[in-house]
Amino acid sequence: MGSLLNEIFIGLSLTSILLMIALGLAIIYGAMGVINLAHGQFVMVGAYIAWFLQSQFGFNVIVGLPLTFISGALLGLLLERTIIQRLYQRPLDTILATWGIGIVLEQLVRTFLGPDSRYVGRPDFLDGNLVIGDIHMSYYRLFIIAFSILILFATWYLLYRTEFGAKLRAVIQNKEISECYGISSNKMYAMTFAYGAGLAAVAGSLITPFVSVTPTMGTELVVDAFLVVIVGGVGSIAGTAASALMIGEATAWLSYWFNDTTGRILILIGVIVLIRFRPQGLFPDTVRR
Amino acid sequence: MNKGFSIDCIGYAMFAVFILLVMPWMVDYSGYELNTYARYLALGMAAAALALSWGTAGLLNLGQALTFGIGAYIMAMHLKLKASASQAGGLPDFMVWTNMEELPWFWEPFHSVGITLAAGVLVPVGIAGLIGGFMFRGRITGVFVAIITLSLMLAVQLWMIAEQQFTGGQNGLTGLASLELFGWSVDIYTVAFYYLVAGCLMVILTLALLLVRSKAGLVLRAIKADPERVRFFGYDVARYEVLAFSISAGIAGVAGMFYAMVLEFASPTYMGLSLSLAFVIWAAVGGRESIVAATLGGIGVNMAEGRLSDLFFDQWTLILGVIFIVVVLFLPRGLFGLVMDFREKLEDFYRNKTTASTASAMESNPVSAIDQGGDK
Numbered sequence: 001m002g003s004l005l006n007e008i009f010i011g012l013s014l015t016s017i018l019l020m021i022a023l024g025l026a027i028i029y030g031a032m033g034v035i036n037l038a039h040g041q042f043v044m045v046g047a048y049i050a051w052f053l054q055s056q057f058g059f060n061v062i063v064g065l066p067l068t069f070i071s072g073a074l075l076g077l078l079l080e081r082t083i084i085q086r087l088y089q090r091p092l093d094t095i096l097a098t099w100g101i102g103i104v105l106e107q108l109v110r111t112f113l114g115p116d117s118r119y120v121g122r123p124d125f126l127d128g129n130l131v132i133g134d135i136h137m138s139y140y141r142l143f144i145i146a147f148s149i150l151i152l153f154a155t156w157y158l159l160y161r162t163e164f165g166a167k168l169r170a171v172i173q174n175k176e177i178s179e180c181y182g183i184s185s186n187k188m189y190a191m192t193f194a195y196g197a198g199l200a201a202v203a204g205s206l207i208t209p210f211v212s213v214t215p216t217m218g219t220e221l222v223v224d225a226f227l228v229v230i231v232g233g234v235g236s237i238a239g240t241a242a243s244a245l246m247i248g249e250a251t252a253w254l255s256y257w258f259n260d261t262t263g264r265i266l267i268l269i270g271v272i273v274l275i276r277f278r279p280q281g282l283f284p285d286t287v288r289r
Numbered sequence: 290m291n292k293g294f295s296i297d298c299i300g301y302a303m304f305a306v307f308i309l310l311v312m313p314w315m316v317d318y319s320g321y322e323l324n325t326y327a328r329y330l331a332l333g334m335a336a337a338a339l340a341l342s343w344g345t346a347g348l349l350n351l352g353q354a355l356t357f358g359i360g361a362y363i364m365a366m367h368l369k370l371k372a373s374a375s376q377a378g379g380l381p382d383f384m385v386w387t388n389m390e391e392l393p394w395f396w397e398p399f400h401s402v403g404i405t406l407a408a409g410v411l412v413p414v415g416i417a418g419l420i421g422g423f424m425f426r427g428r429i430t431g432v433f434v435a436i437i438t439l440s441l442m443l444a445v446q447l448w449m450i451a452e453q454q455f456t457g458g459q460n461g462l463t464g465l466a467s468l469e470l471f472g473w474s475v476d477i478y479t480v481a482f483y484y485l486v487a488g489c490l491m492v493i494l495t496l497a498l499l500l501v502r503s504k505a506g507l508v509l510r511a512i513k514a515d516p517e518r519v520r521f522f523g524y525d526v527a528r529y530e531v532l533a534f535s536i537s538a539g540i541a542g543v544a545g546m547f548y549a550m551v552l553e554f555a556s557p558t559y560m561g562l563s564l565s566l567a568f569v570i571w572a573a574v575g576g577r578e579s580i581v582a583a584t585l586g587g588i589g590v591n592m593a594e595g596r597l598s599d600l601f602f603d604q605w606t607l608i609l610g611v612i613f614i615v616v617v618l619f620l621p622r623g624l625f626g627l628v629m630d631f632r633e634k635l636e637d638f639y640r641n642k643t644t645a646s647t648a649s650a651m652e653s654n655p656v657s658a659i660d661q662g663g664d665k
């Protein structure tokens with residue numbers, strides 16, 4: 001019984017990380033059809049910012065979050081204005097261009113900061129475990145789960161309860177008519193991309209206590225996050241959350257029953273079969289298009 | 290005949306001269322240098338394979354390295370068995386280390402050269418046929434093709450790394466013997482080996498060009514433009530897509546076999562994400578619409594990498610990334626598109642010139658000009 005609950009908890013913690021990375025990707029893909037393969041590198045940049053803030057100023061991960069978000073968003077804004085905005089008519093080409101951006105970001109980090117792994121500690125006040133019966137739950141993992149739910153809610157609020165969200169949804173539904181009403185679609189796209197990049201950076205800084213920070217850490221993350229987005233269905237926040245939960249829990253369980261590799265292979269095969277029979281995703285947002 | 294095809298033919302002739310005469314001449318027929326060039330040709334072949342499915346039929350295969358890697362592993366398995374013949378039971382060294390008792394059944398056939406060479410083409414074709422049929426019967430297109438092929442490649446790569454006793458795991462297959470063809474022991478550091486690779490590349494490109502020129506090629510290009518309309522004409526779109534996908538996989542398999550021979554090992558990185566996307570980069574830089582241009586893209590980028598990475602070290606990756614972004618942004622059809630645009634401009638220029646001279650002739654001597662026109 002205890003091991004069962006432990007697996008559920010590990011699955012939840014994987015889910016929360018997947019969700020934070022995938023959410024930015026889902027918003028960018030849903031709003032403008034851009035498949036951002038550089039998203040993993042945004043996560044990597046966020047992790048390096050967390051490392052920088054900790055090693056230089058002694059900020060812990062949580063104190064550094066606002067700064068991390070802002071720097072990630074600025075990076076996203078810069079890339080959107082210079083490169084991405086030229087590709088809105090050519091969705092497949094965004095895969096290629098963003099892969100190029102990813103290569104460049106990765107190499108820049110390697111050049112200026114070196115290829116070595118960096119380590120970031122978790123905040124002191126979240127050390128230790130919450131023990132209920134047989135279940136050991138580290139406070140930091142609990143914090144991340146809570147925080148990812150918070151981000152999910154904040155994103156939902158931003159899209160469905162603010163003026164910005166209303167404008168963005170208008171642009172997604174019909175760009176030309178929205179522009180007739182005075183909404184600048186360029187501005188909406190730029191801000192959405194910046195928000196997605198900021199989320200990626202935040203996710204990157206929050207996962208630093210679990211993983212070693214290297215220039216190449218982004219590539220694997222983006223594949224997982226992208227699978228989550230596709231399985232969830234384009235443009236659906238609830239779908240992304242549900243599919244992150246499914247994939248996170250499935251990964252935890254399959255790794256427990258078999259081993260890590262077999263678990264991952266089974267997930268990949270499951271995703272292939274799912275896309276084949278339901279390319280629109282599990283929870284497509286039918287209202288939008 | 291469409292314009293792209295005649296350009297391809299001229300390009301093909303120039304390409305043949307380039308790889309058969311110019312490249313060996315550039316290094317003074319040194320077998321050692323030509324070994325490096327043979328590697329570029331193998332990678333160019335992989336780019337050609339990608340261009341066949343991506344540029345012709347519009348199927349972006351992000352898992353092209355899967356079939357490339359399978360070809361490489363098949364060749365490496367044969368050469369490994371040959372190298373281990375003197376060992377106890379003919380067992381490859383890594384199997385001894387992982388306490389394998391006897392050779393697994395799927396290694397057995399690769400004692401034979403013939404089966405190895407056939408399998409290097411047919412296994413990739415078979416795999417691509419299965420996954421292609423699975424995808425295209427369900428009318429999967431665009432991004433979803435990219436995701437499915439990518440996921441499949443990652444799954445196979447994970448399996449290859451995990452099953453160390455069968456595949457050599459992370460290290461792959463190293464310490465290979467040299468291939469023996471009809472009593473000829475292939476030395477990869479000779480001019481003869483270079484011409485073997487170059488000859489195969491030319492044959493494959495010829496076949497690919499014939500395919501593109503055939504009616505099937507026309508249907509494939511139509512599918513790229515609008516699959517729905519082709520379906521309405523009564524064509525079985527999925528069948529044509531599977532065809533392009535499988536042939537492309539077969540070519541990638543051949544490329545992989547040569548690549549394993551040139552580098553004298555096979556490793557799981559051959560079916561990795563980075564190499565797979567590198568194929569895409571090369572094909573895009575050369576021009577995905579033309580198979581020859583994509584091949585040149587593969588050869589050119591690798592040649593530049595060979596020359597410039599000495600100069601720039603790691604910064605070469607940075608330069609490659611920037612080049613790639615610039616190509617996608619400003620030259621979506623690659624360097625091939627640049628050549629085509631130039632040709633169109635040239636044609637327009639001459640057309641304008643001839644019409645202009647006719648017009649001036651009309652003005653100076655209207656009667657005779659009209660008479661001449663009337664004579665026709």
